[in-house]
Amino acid sequence: MAKEKNKPVAVRFDLKIMELLKEEEKIDTPQQALNFLSNFWENNRPATTDFAGEVKKPAKKAPPVAKEPKNEATAHPSGLSGIDLLIWKAEQKEKNNE
Secondary structure, three states: OOOOOOOOOOOOOOHHHHHHHHHHHOOOOHHHHHHHHHHHHHHHOOOOOOOOOOOOOOOOOOOOOOOOOOOOOOOOOOOOOOHHHHHHHHHHHHHHHO
């Protein structure tokens, strides 16, 4: 297997960051700073795969279905008001009279 040759690439570092790395991490050269930052990024980056998606969750039981009241005229649908409620009541009267 042939050894890969690395071509030097110029990189500029913010002087404040370099000073901070020198004080905190005892890093003296830009190459050491690059190595430190790349290792830090590899260890602290967010996960790129969703491990929870692979795990199958147990099936949940369906909630019990509420029984409809026998007398439909007494129970009106929720959310109806004004003219809609009056129309619904009129329709219920017609059903009961027939």
